[in-house]
Amino acid sequence: MRPLDTAYMWDLVPIILGYVPLTLGMAIAAMAAALILAALLAIVRVLRVPVADGAVAVFISFFRGTPLLVQLFLFYYGLPQLFPALTSIDGITAAVIGLTLHFSAYMAESIRGAILGVDRSQWEAAQSIGMTQGQVLRRIVLPQASRVAAPTLMNYFIDLIKSTSLAFTLGVTEMMGAAQKEAAGSFLYLEAFLVVAVIYWIMVEALSVGQRWMERRLGKAVAR
Amino acid sequence: MTCEIDIAGLTKRFVTNTVLDGIDLCLKPGERVAIIGPSGTGKSTLLRCLNWLDRPDAGRIAIGDLSVDAAHASRAEILALRRRTGFVFQNYALFANKTARQNISEGLTTVRGWSAARAAQRADEILTQIGLADRGDSYPAALSGGQQQRVGIGRAMALEADLLLFDEPTSALDPEWVGEVLDLIRSIADGRQTILIVTHEMQFAREIADRIVFMDGGRIVEQGTPSQIFGDPQDERTRAFLRRVG
Structure with a gap:
């Protein structure tokens, strides 16, 4: 020894x-994009938007059901064979997109759970004063759901920072x-x-x- | 008689259970009507259908120049109906993420498009009216049940709806808070706004209502002035109910 x-x-x-700035930069960029995407996915699921709901369910199932490393390889090495335009994509961008998609699937499920956890009376009260469904979500339900989801989302961010190390396999x-x-x-x-x-x-x-x-x-x- | 609010054939089924079985009801402008009756006879469902919190299966709801056919209601009609009806919930249902003032001003800014400053000013006037001028910045969790329900009433008042609906507004309250909430409803029920109230407080119903409606089994069994209903009920079901609660 x-x-x-x-x-x-x-x-x-x-x-x-x-x-560190590159690692954090990738993590923050992916987190920001994943948060927006996850919120949209969660809303589609909560409102059971026709057609989109089914597509989102498949999206979430795929990105939760396959390893991140496999997704990154599929995205960076595999897809350009199908779409030559993707060949020019650099490793950092590919990693950020891959991380975004992967984590948005997980985060969508937490956000969905948090939205469903908001008491039904909150929806009813907001609807009773004539708010549209979008207003109810934006003004009443999402602010309350985000308080519930925040600790879990923070855990995903921590996980995401560590997962940026996989970008190394894409040559970053x-x-x-x-x-x-x-x-x-x-x-x-x-x-x-x-x-x-x-x-x-x-x-x-x-x-x-x-x-x-x-x-x-x-x-x-x-x-x- | 001109009806400001005209309900015709309103029907609501939950699976196979018919909760509202063709309700016809006409409310005159400024009329105060109390709905009484045994539990589970559709009183709350009737109120909830008028605010479209429950979707009626058939019938027609007309408020002023707005007429909504339950079977073919469009999204715009539903919003319009909700904007003409204020709803006070049994469990208050205040927005947990908003202060008392914001609970009252929310509908004014979001739904009616008022500026934040104007809405806040109006909310402060209402807070004074409901006796909570000093609690505007409090979140619901920091208010007593009675205070929460007063804010709930203030929120419904703010919209100046054509019809105010009270769904058992004191049923969830500890006895010590019932008085202050009833006092507030009394002060609003000054005959200017049309009010429909479901209540188990018979003395209160008798005192503030112009008309009492007795419901049983999803239908209106009998209606009349408080002295008619409480003094000389015609239907055996009304008599049996009043004996039980009296």
Whole structure:
């Protein structure tokens, strides 16, 4: 057994940290897009919009029923064979789109559950004063549902940050890709992957602190 | 007699159970009508159908120049009907994510298109009227049952609907809060707005209503002035019911 090369690890830290903005950027972009898509998917399901409801159910089932890695490969390597226009898509964009679709499927189900959890009397009261279905959702139901869904959605965001490491398999040099490249040169795999693991860990822990703070605040706004 | 609100043949079935069996009812402008009767006879369903919270299967609802055929109601007609009827819920059903003031102003901004400032000002006037001028910023969870129901009434009042519907407005309240809510309804029922109220408070019904409607089995069995219904009921079912509750 050899000792850990801690000096090498310290040297790696700033290099890996340099890729944090890319990792976070991909995660935030995918999260923002996934939130919008998931809300739309959830609304289609809650309102049982004809035809669209069935299509959304299949979409959600597929993206929850297959591994993310398979989806990314299918999207990045597979689809361009069918649609040559997609060949020009870069790894980062492909990863963000793939992550968006994948996580929107999961998030749609949480948002749907949260919407259905809003008491029926809230719908009725809003409809009774003459609000349209869209107004009821936007003004009354979604604000209440988002409080319920927020902790779960935050968990998905954390999961999403970690899942950006899969972009490395599409040739993107992000945190994981950078660690891999460094290790390939030095053969110090243990050190390189330890550093990247710890940096992910610290990022996620920092977010968890923010999550707990947010939950306390949301709880206070509408105390039950 | 001119009907401001004219209900004809209103029918509602839940699966095979006929809850409303051809209700005909004519309300004059400003009339105050109380509906009484045993539980499960369709009193609440009648009110809910008038606000389209339950969808009637057949019949016609006319309010002023708006006439809605239940079997062929369009989305626009349903919205128009709802905008002409205010509904006060048994369980208050205040918007949990909005303050007392916002609960009252919500319909004014969202439905009637008022500016936020104008709606807030109107909401403050109503808050004063319902005796909650100092609770405008409180969320429903921070209000007592009686206060919540007063806000519920304020929310329905704000829309200045042609018809105000009260669905057992005091049934969910602790006894200590019933008085303040009844007092508020009394002050609104000044004969200017047409009111239809389902209630188990017989003394209250007798006191504020111009007319009492007794329902049983999804039909109107008997109707008349409070002194007629309470003093000299004609139908055996009315007499039996009044003996039980009296």
